[in-house]
Amino acid sequence: MPDSVHASALEVEIAGVRFRNPVIGASGTFGYGLEFAELIDLNRLGGFSTKGLSARPLAGNPPPRIVETHGGMLNAIGLQNVGARAFVEDKLPLIRQYDTRIIANVFGYSDDDYLEAISILNDGDGIALYELNISCPNVKEGGIVIGNDERAAARLTEKAKRASTRPLIVKLSPNVGNIAAIATAIVQAGADALSLINTIVGLAVDVNTRRPRLNYGTGGLSGPAIRPIAVRMVHEVAVRVSVPLLGIGGIASGRDALEFLIAGATAVQIGTANYYDPTVTMKVIDELGQYCRDQSIDRITSLVGSLSFPQE
Numbered sequence: 001m002p003d004s005v006h007a008s009a010l011e012v013e014i015a016g017v018r019f020r021n022p023v024i025g026a027s028g029t030f031g032y033g034l035e036f037a038e039l040i041d042l043n044r045l046g047g048f049s050t051k052g053l054s055a056r057p058l059a060g061n062p063p064p065r066i067v068e069t070h071g072g073m074l075n076a077i078g079l080q081n082v083g084a085r086a087f088v089e090d091k092l093p094l095i096r097q098y099d100t101r102i103i104a105n106v107f108g109y110s111d112d113d114y115l116e117a118i119s120i121l122n123d124g125d126g127i128a129l130y131e132l133n134i135s136c137p138n139v140k141e142g143g144i145v146i147g148n149d150e151r152a153a154a155r156l157t158e159k160a161k162r163a164s165t166r167p168l169i170v171k172l173s174p175n176v177g178n179i180a181a182i183a184t185a186i187v188q189a190g191a192d193a194l195s196l197i198n199t200i201v202g203l204a205v206d207v208n209t210r211r212p213r214l215n216y217g218t219g220g221l222s223g224p225a226i227r228p229i230a231v232r233m234v235h236e237v238a239v240r241v242s243v244p245l246l247g248i249g250g251i252a253s254g255r256d257a258l259e260f261l262i263a264g265a266t267a268v269q270i271g272t273a274n275y276y277d278p279t280v281t282m283k284v285i286d287e288l289g290q291y292c293r294d295q296s297i298d299r300i301t302s303l304v305g306s307l308s309f310p311q312e
C-alpha cells in the first residue's frame with residue numbers, strides 16, 4: 001500500500017461484514033485458502049471463497065478436467081471437495097488463524113443437500129459469509145439447473161437464508177437469457193449480496209478423435225476472455241438491485257478490478273489468474289492503492305457504480 005493512501009481507503013462492507021480491501025480469492029481456484037499461505041500474505045487479502053462445499057465429500061468428474069483456451073480455460077472439475085464436516089473440523093481451525101474473511105461456498109444436488117451443508121457449516125467458527133453456488137455448469141443436478149430457473153433459485157434462496165446463521169451471497173450463472181430478472185428474484189427472496197459471474201458453458205473438440213477434449217463433454221470457460229461479458233452483466237444487475245455485488249470474471253490486474261467496481265461491484269473475486277500468477281491478488285491490492293493515490297480518491301467505495309454512458 002502506498003504511504004500516502006490511508007489503509008482504510010480500500011475498505012469495503014458486504015452485508016455488514018467489513019473487508020480490509022475488495023480483493024477476494026474466487027471459489028475453486030483458491031483451495032481452502034491454506035494452499036496459498038506460503039505464496040502470499042493471507043493477512044493482506046480481503047478474503048477468499050472456499051471450493052464448493054457439499055454435505056458429503058465428492059470426488060468430482062474423471063479427467064481430463066481442464067483444457068487451456070485462448071485467454072482462458074475450460075474446466076469440468078465437478079465440485080470435488082472434502083465435504084462440509086471435514087472442512088469445519090480439519091481446515092477451518094487452521095485458516096481462521098489468518099486475519100482474512102472466509103466465505104464458505106456451498107453446493108448441493110437438491111435443496112435439502114444445500115440446507116444440510118449449511119447446517120453443518122453453521123457449526124464452524126470463523127466463517128464470515130456463505131456463497132450459494134447455484135451456477136456450476138459441470139454437474140447434471142443442482143447447480144446450474146437451479147440457477148437457470150427463476151422460481152427454483154428464489155425458492156432455494158429463501159430456504160437457505162432461513163437456515164443460515166450468516167449473511168448469504170448467491171452466485172449467479174451467466175448462462176441465462178436475462179440475468180437481471182433472475183438477480184431481482186433472488187434478492188426479493190432474501191439474498192444479502194450477489195456474486196457474478198460463474199463460468200460460461202463451452203465446448204472444446206479434439207479434431208483427431210472427434211470427441212470433446214473434456215471427459216465430461218462441455219466445461220466452464222473462465223479467465224480474461226470472459227471479462228467484458230462479466231463486466232456487462234455486473235452493470236446490468238447493478239442498475240436493477242440494491243444489494244452489494246461481488247464482480248468475478250477474468251480479473252488479472254488492478255485496472256481489471258476497477259472496471260468491475262465502476263460498473264457497480266463493491267468487491268471482486270479473482271479466479272483463473274491465480275493459476276498463472278499465484279501472487280496476483282497482492283498485485284491487484286497494490287494497484288488499487290496506487291490508483292486511489294494517483295486519483296486522490298479517499299475511499300474506493302466512491303467508485304462503485306460510477307459508470308456513466310454517453311446517452312445517460
Ligand SMILES: Cc1cc2nc3c(=O)[nH]c(=O)nc-3n(C[C@H](O)[C@H](O)[C@H](O)COP(=O)(O)O)c2cc1C
Pocket residue numbers: 026027028029050051052075077079105133136171197198199221222223224226248249250251269270271272273
Ligand atoms: C477450476 C475451477 C473450479 C471452480 N470451482 C468453483 C466452485 O467450486 N464453486 C463456485 O462457485 N465457482 C467455481 N468456479 C468459478 C470461479 O469461482 C469463477 O466464478 C470463474 O472462474 C470466473 O472467474 P475467473 O475468470 O477469474 O476464473 C471455478 C472455476 C475454476 C476455473
